[in-house]
Amino acid sequence: VVTGRPTALAALVLGIVAAATGGVASGQDVVGVYLTYPADPTTGMVVNWVNLYPQNTGTVWFRETGTDEWASAEAEHSQLAPSALQLRRVELGGLRPDRPYEFGIGSRPEGRDKGWRFRTMPARLERLVRFVSGGDMMHSREQLDRMNRQAARLEPDFALLGGDFAYANGVAAMRWVDWLGSWSSAALARDRRLIPIVPAIGNHEVRGGYGGEIPKDAPYYYGLFVRPGGRSYHALDVGDYLSLVVLDSGHTEAIAGPQASWLAEALAAREARPYLFVAYHFPAYGTAKGPADGLAVDHPRSAEIREHWLPHLDRFGPTAVFEHDHHTFKRTHRLRGHRRDDENGLIFLGDGAWGVKTRPVPAAESAWWLAKAEARNHLWAIDLRPSAPPLARAFDEDGEIFDEVELVPVRPMPVPEGLPVAVPESEPELEPATAS
Numbered sequence: 001v002v003t004g005r006p007t008a009l010a011a012l013v014l015g016i017v018a019a020a021t022g023g024v025a026s027g028q029d030v031v032g033v034y035l036t037y038p039a040d041p042t043t044g045m046v047v048n049w050v051n052l053y054p055q056n057t058g059t060v061w062f063r064e065t066g067t068d069e070w071a072s073a074e075a076e077h078s079q080l081a082p083s084a085l086q087l088r089r090v091e092l093g094g095l096r097p098d099r100p101y102e103f104g105i106g107s108r109p110e111g112r113d114k115g116w117r118f119r120t121m122p123a124r125l126e127r128l129v130r131f132v133s134g135g136d137m138m139h140s141r142e143q144l145d146r147m148n149r150q151a152a153r154l155e156p157d158f159a160l161l162g163g164d165f166a167y168a169n170g171v172a173a174m175r176w177v178d179w180l181g182s183w184s185s186a187a188l189a190r191d192r193r194l195i196p197i198v199p200a201i202g203n204h205e206v207r208g209g210y211g212g213e214i215p216k217d218a219p220y221y222y223g224l225f226v227r228p229g230g231r232s233y234h235a236l237d238v239g240d241y242l243s244l245v246v247l248d249s250g251h252t253e254a255i256a257g258p259q260a261s262w263l264a265e266a267l268a269a270r271e272a273r274p275y276l277f278v279a280y281h282f283p284a285y286g287t288a289k290g291p292a293d294g295l296a297v298d299h300p301r302s303a304e305i306r307e308h309w310l311p312h313l314d315r316f317g318p319t320a321v322f323e324h325d326h327h328t329f330k331r332t333h334r335l336r337g338h339r340r341d342d343e344n345g346l347i348f349l350g351d352g353a354w355g356v357k358t359r360p361v362p363a364a365e366s367a368w369w370l371a372k373a374e375a376r377n378h379l380w381a382i383d384l385r386p387s388a389p390p391l392a393r394a395f396d397e398d399g400e401i402f403d404e405v406e407l408v409p410v411r412p413m414p415v416p417e418g419l420p421v422a423v424p425e426s427e428p429e430l431e432p433a434t435a436s
């Protein structure tokens with residue numbers, strides 16, 4: 001027999017539950033909020049967040065900072081399967097370039113300590129544009145937090161992240177909970193500004209690491225970062241000055257075949273762009289993982305990347321190439337045709353040591369391709385400057401700059417036929433590789 005009183009109590013309890021999990025801003029239990037870019041990062045932003053409740057609001061309130069009028073947008077909702085985490089994603093468009101925006105989930109954020117901010121990219125390079133880059137991010141939450149805080153201190157426009165985010169291996173969703181929590185707190189820049197992510201996939205996003213099935217073996221990477229119909233390899237153009245080309249070094253897409261063909265087309269379409277950066281996870285010119293009887297460059301996967309990607313990179317001359325996975329710091333000499341070419345070669349920056357235990361680096365005399373290598377946690381910060389060449393600097397987690405190089409030539413191109421190619425005849429002299 002159901003009496004009136006328990007029913008009223010049940011209704012009251014249900015009401016409280018609804019208030020706690022419904023449209024109340026303070027009851028969102030946001031695991032993490034993060035930004036990714038739409039096709040045009042100068043006029044739009046994609047706001048993504050993860051929480052625990054299928055029934056929560058999907059409404060984002062936003063406005064340009066300093067204006068009065070709020071606008072709202074409704075996020076798409078999906079489950080970050082096979083976990084029970086809930087993902088929401090909304091693309092905000094029609095924004096003005098190089099402007100600050102503020103937003104809240106479920107309600108208008110009241111006060112500077114509420115909600116989050118973002119900034120659209122400038123359409124032209126009329127101010128310093130800075131991005132940070134690195135990968136191999138989270139052996140432990142503490143290590144991730146430390147380098148994320150350093151990233152935030154640099155106030156970058158965005159972060160180009162080269163894979164091995166959470167070491168979830170396509171399985172451990174709780175590691176993504178940690179990663180997202182750190183990114184939305186430790187990696188917050190001034191005024192609660194979130195740093196947009198340009199992601200590349202690594203082996204630790206994928207069950208088995210290599211040759212994974214899409215999206216089954218990398219459900220969280222694909223769920224969080226690849227929009228429906230999208231791919232792990234992609235290109236992004238920013239205004240009239242910058243392009244990013246991001247590749248999948250065999251984790252869910254083969255290195256050879258369609259991806260290599262796409263790379264050739266993507267680079268050809270960006271031949272005239274002032275600045276072009278390429279990023280992928282496993283290195284062509286690595287530091288710490290070689291076969292038992294060989295050097296890091298002898299790794300079969302490195303050789304495969306050089307065979308299928310390097311001819312295109314050599315032809316179109318990216319400003320720099322970011323590589324990861326080896327848990328070291330490295331800067332290569334300028335290389336072309338698998339030889340040192342100081343005038344016109346490509347430079348490779350790596351090797352993925354954002355928040356992981358580092359590995360020893362090879363002795364300088366054995367690694368002819370390396371200008372500098374250290375077993376040191378770091379991130380790269382790249383400054384695009386209106387009236388100077390781009391500057392690449394390596395920061396450790398305490399903010400110490402321990403390497404610095406101007407990226408000149410900005411677009412290294414093949415030497416025209418008939419001109420001498422600058423390749424040293426003897427083995428090049430090397431800076432000592434320190435192992436701090």
Ligand SMILES: [Fe+2]
Binds near residue numbers: 203
């Ligand atoms: Fe890796």
